[in-house]
Amino acid sequence: ETLLPASAQTTDPLSSWNEGAAKKAILDFVRVTTDRASPSYVAPEERIAAFDQDGTLWVEHPIYTQVVYCLERVPTVVAARPELKGVEPFKTVLSGNREAIAKLSLPDLEKILAATLTGMSVEDFEADVKKWLATARHPRWKRPYTELTYQPMLEVLRFLRDNGYKTYIVTGGGQDFVRVYAEQVYGIPPEQVVGSVGGTTFGYTKDGKPFLTKEPKLLLNDDHAGKPEGIHLMIGRRPHAAFGNSVGDRQMLEWTAAGTGTRLTMLVLHDDAAREYAYGPATGLLDGKIGTFTQALYDEASKNNWPVISMKNDWKRIFPFD
Amino acid sequence: ETLLPASAQTTDPLSSWNEGAAKKAILDFVRVTTDRASPSYVAPEERIAAFDQDGTLWVEHPIYTQVVYCLERVPTVVAARPELKGVEPFKTVLSGNREAIAKLSLPDLEKILAATLTGMSVEDFEADVKKWLATARHPRWKRPYTELTYQPMLEVLRFLRDNGYKTYIVTGGGQDFVRVYAEQVYGIPPEQVVGSVGGTTFGYTKDGKPFLTKEPKLLLNDDHAGKPEGIHLMIGRRPHAAFGNSVGDRQMLEWTAAGTGTRLTMLVLHDDAAREYAYGPATGLLDGKIGTFTQALYDEASKNNWPVISMKNDWKRIFPFD
Numbered sequence A, B: 001e002t003l004l005p006a007s008a009q010t011t012d013p014l015s016s017w018n019e020g021a022a023k024k025a026i027l028d029f030v031r032v033t034t035d036r037a038s039p040s041y042v043a044p045e046e047r048i049a050a051f052d053q054d055g056t057l058w059v060e061h062p063i064y065t066q067v068v069y070c071l072e073r074v075p076t077v078v079a080a081r082p083e084l085k086g087v088e089p090f091k092t093v094l095s096g097n098r099e100a101i102a103k104l105s106l107p108d109l110e111k112i113l114a115a116t117l118t119g120m121s122v123e124d125f126e127a128d129v130k131k132w133l134a135t136a137r138h139p140r141w142k143r144p145y146t147e148l149t150y151q152p153m154l155e156v157l158r159f160l161r162d163n164g165y166k167t168y169i170v171t172g173g174g175q176d177f178v179r180v181y182a183e184q185v186y187g188i189p190p191e192q193v194v195g196s197v198g199g200t201t202f203g204y205t206k207d208g209k210p211f212l213t214k215e216p217k218l219l220l221n222d223d224h225a226g227k228p229e230g231i232h233l234m235i236g237r238r239p240h241a242a243f244g245n246s247v248g249d250r251q252m253l254e255w256t257a258a259g260t261g262t263r264l265t266m267l268v269l270h271d272d273a274a275r276e277y278a279y280g281p282a283t284g285l286l287d288g289k290i291g292t293f294t295q296a297l298y299d300e301a302s303k304n305n306w307p308v309i310s311m312k313n314d315w316k317r318i319f320p321f322d
């Protein structure tokens, strides 16, 4: 017994969480699903936990990180395809007019995503994202985007994994984009990243080397109903825990909660403008396009006893560097 | 040292394999990729091995197991949709005329697959396949199809896993079909089954319970070029080992072999009519539609030093029940 350090018994796996209903829900869930004597016991191979990324694992304001990447990649794309220079929406992006860029329509944004995320080999794309992540900085914290992860959620990921859960990212963002850094940043390997994803085409270089080209053909829009569809496609098991922060996660949480036994379904509410951001419009917070958490979703969570995580009240620290 | 049984040192992980180049290739590959001192060492998280299923892990003659399932499911489908009764190709299948059924065209077969593999919830499909597998028997061995796995390949799966490899099935067959039994039969969990796969649609029952319906919309035809494309989609890493048995595996093996360091790419040649089947047409064996191994593929394997496994010469036993 003396070989076991006392700290192993007393260390809090969720030390960045304040005591409260949210923290208790996570601790209780892991206890009842991993205790063989519990009626809610879950066999190790069935332990799947799904995490939305933007706004759940890392900062998504003022704009999704991947969209920043795409916008900043436009000049390179236009240099290679000069015919796009005078064409919208590329013209607006090149103008640097932030107000006009912020007003781009969804179809315009999709044109930018297609032009910047496809047409290259999967290796070239990975290398380019890696390079960009190394130098890009968030406008508010002046730090790499990959440092803007939430310390309390990193603790949840680790705590679940330490208890035999396979942790998955299930994101509306691009699967190939998130895979570039998920292993290093979250300890989540590429094969456990489920995201919006397009097809690739297999081909050969002139000297016969095989390669895959990223195509502008969407196979899965991994948001809203696409999240449970993506979970079935990529995992083939219903998660026992799911974490999200917006209306895009509603169906994933419903699908998770509808399983038998004890399930954990939680939503992060951004109600901390001082330390991060505050937006809803649930509970009277600011309304907006990025990471919308509607009052209807909040009411659905209340009705179904899905614990809502208050960033302000439940989290002692926000970032690893705090 | 006395605590370690002598058998642990001397047990042959590939005891159903005869000594020879094929067995040696597998043993050498695992040795050099797991020895930290080796220049070919592969980090544990990168240890991915991909296995074709039909003809590589289990019997595919005289007809793919899943096609048998689909054909036998036609009467149930027609009972629910009587308008199909007089319509081809359902009429031919219902006639029971084996010769006519064997001559069905690929578009006809696709109609049967669409009618029998889609339109139900993912749970109903899983339950139906399970039920079918419990009673269906192979015409030659009069055993469940799930018993007709190759003992030497089960040993390779286990040996690779014992050495830190994640084993994946990468099959032209249906992803949802193979997932039903892969964990029990191969020790491969659903999330490590990559196959041909269609979309699903999320919806709600009348009483608000969410469910997913299988749709006749193909997302991935996981054969030929679709295999490396499927590997990228579902795994996001290049395998270090890949096993196949037909022209449908060519691109997967090329993609695997094109990676850096030591890669293992092997093909099973069915040259044992006495214990299983003999077909090619490589090396002058019988030509046919199921599991075609062309001479061109054989020559490509020779040229690139991909070891070809001779079922007749390399395998001591074929089945676990032998």
Ligand SMILES: [Ca+2]
Pocket: A052, A053, A054, A055, A056, A244, A245, A246, A248, A291
């Ligand atoms: Ca989100």
Ligand SMILES: [Ca+2]
Pocket: B052, B053, B054, B055, B056, B244, B245, B246, B248, B291
């Ligand atoms: Ca095959």
